[in-house]
Amino acid sequence: MAYTTIKKPSDYFNTVLYTGNGSTNAQTGVGFQPDFTWIKSRSNAENHNLFDAVRGATKRIRSNGAEAEDTRTTSLTAFDSDGFTLGSGSQVNTSGWTFASWNWLGANGTSANTDGSISSTVSASTTSGFSIVSYTGTGSLATVGHGLGVAPAMIIMKNRSTTNGWEVYHQSLGNTKYMQLHTTSAEGTSATRWNNTSPTSTVFTVNTEGGVNSSGGNLIAYCFAEKTGYSKFGSYTGNGNADGTFVYTGFKPAWVLIKHASGGTAGGESWNLQDVKRSTYNPSIISLFPNTSDADNSTTNNSLDILSNGFKVRTVDNRLNNSGATYIYMAFAEEPLVGDNPATAR
Numbered sequence: 001m002a003y004t005t006i007k008k009p010s011d012y013f014n015t016v017l018y019t020g021n022g023s024t025n026a027q028t029g030v031g032f033q034p035d036f037t038w039i040k041s042r043s044n045a046e047n048h049n050l051f052d053a054v055r056g057a058t059k060r061i062r063s064n065g066a067e068a069e070d071t072r073t074t075s076l077t078a079f080d081s082d083g084f085t086l087g088s089g090s091q092v093n094t095s096g097w098t099f100a101s102w103n104w105l106g107a108n109g110t111s112a113n114t115d116g117s118i119s120s121t122v123s124a125s126t127t128s129g130f131s132i133v134s135y136t137g138t139g140s141l142a143t144v145g146h147g148l149g150v151a152p153a154m155i156i157m158k159n160r161s162t163t164n165g166w167e168v169y170h171q172s173l174g175n176t177k178y179m180q181l182h183t184t185s186a187e188g189t190s191a192t193r194w195n196n197t198s199p200t201s202t203v204f205t206v207n208t209e210g211g212v213n214s215s216g217g218n219l220i221a222y223c224f225a226e227k228t229g230y231s232k233f234g235s236y237t238g239n240g241n242a243d244g245t246f247v248y249t250g251f252k253p254a255w256v257l258i259k260h261a262s263g264g265t266a267g268g269e270s271w272n273l274q275d276v277k278r279s280t281y282n283p284s285i286i287s288l289f290p291n292t293s294d295a296d297n298s299t300t301n302n303s304l305d306i307l308s309n310g311f312k313v314r315t316v317d318n319r320l321n322n323s324g325a326t327y328i329y330m331a332f333a334e335e336p337l338v339g340d341n342p343a344t345a346r
Contacts, residue, residue, distance in 0.1 A: 005127060006230045009333040012105045012128035013230075015255060015277040016083065017042075022095030025086040033081050035106030035123050036132060036222065038063075039091075040288050042278065042296045043098040046091050048288075051076045051084075054110055054123050054132045055220060061158055063181050063290040069160035069218075100278060100288070102255060106132050115145030115202040122147035129225030139215030141195055143203040146223045151199045153233035154330055156181060157212060157221035164211035167193055169204070170328045172235035173261060179328070182291050186266030199223075229336035233329070236313075238264070240323025242303075244313025247329065252308045254334035257290070264322035272319055276306055276334055283314045308335075 006012060014030050035053040040046070048063040049072075057079060060072045074087030084101070086093040093099075106123035113122045118138060124131035124147030131147045137159070146152060155169040166181035173179070175198045177187045193212055197205040204223070206213040213219070226233055232249040238260075239245055254276050260269040270289040278296065279286040287302040288294070303314035311331070313321045320327065 020093040034103035113145035116143035137213040137217040251333035264325035
């Protein structure tokens with residue numbers, strides 16, 4: 001049985017850490033030409049900077065705010081064959097500061113997609129289940145082609161023309177619910193985001209909410225489908241105990257993003273992002289929060305064990321383990337559990 005078509009997950013997703021130099025700074029070692037690069041200062045409080053090849057280098061949106069896209073000519077200036085090049089911009093390359101970059105591979109090119117009622121421009125990797133989708137809103141109920149060939153499990157989108165917030169669809173919450181990446185809010189209920197309609201193998205549905213479909217607005221959507229042994233998008237229930245919930249992913253995670261969605265004291269908790277490059281042994285305690293500008297946060301409140309087949313929560317903190325609460329997560333693999341490159345314990 002073939003558990004995954006991806007023998008080496010780092011061919012499609014990779015974390016690269018670097019130190020800024022305040023000048024031209026070519027980062028290599030990604031292992032591919034990224035189509036989506038997310039950069040955050042580890043050492044200092046600074047914005048999260050998100051770039052993708054569909055919008056084009058220098059076009060920045062930040063996850064810790066609702067501002068529209070802006071052009072930063074000294075930020076990420078190029079996507080390269082094995083990484084990316086930075087200019088002197090302080091948010092991505094201040095001399096002496098340390099940074100994390102998270103990189104995903106799309107198609108290294110774009111194609112027109114007419115599967116939906118709105119035409120879109122798409123960079124899609126059907127192998128890894130990731131696509132970047134650019135489209136112009138109509139302000140009325142519509143569908144948008146995503147190019148994955150299977151239904152997305154999670155969609156993170158931003159109206160880059162306006163100050164509408166980040167909108168998140170997650171399969172574990174269903175098509176009546178939404179989350180917002182830039183806030184600490186719990187799940188919301190609304191038909192104006194997804195029209196109570198789940199994504200299909202060809203399209204996702206958007207309704208009248210400005211964050212997903214304002215008339216004339218330029219929107220960008222990052223779409224993720226599950227791939228066995230490489231990515232997982234699920235939920236777990238907290239138990240409020242330091243011997244916390246074990247979450248099976250079927251691989252050793254390289255990167256995990258978790259959000260308290262509902263139940264207990266769900267509001268007020270940040271999104272929690274951890275990776276194995278910043279925290280190299282268990283328990284993993286080094287977090288960054290996509291909804292804040294905070295630097296690396298290293299406390300036992302962030303405790304996870306990264307295991308060969310998933311992760312286990314090791315804290316009673318409400319952000320990760322409020323008793324009876326529902327948490328959603330997205331995870332990408334460092335190594336698959338089985339196959340040609342099986343995971344080992346760390």
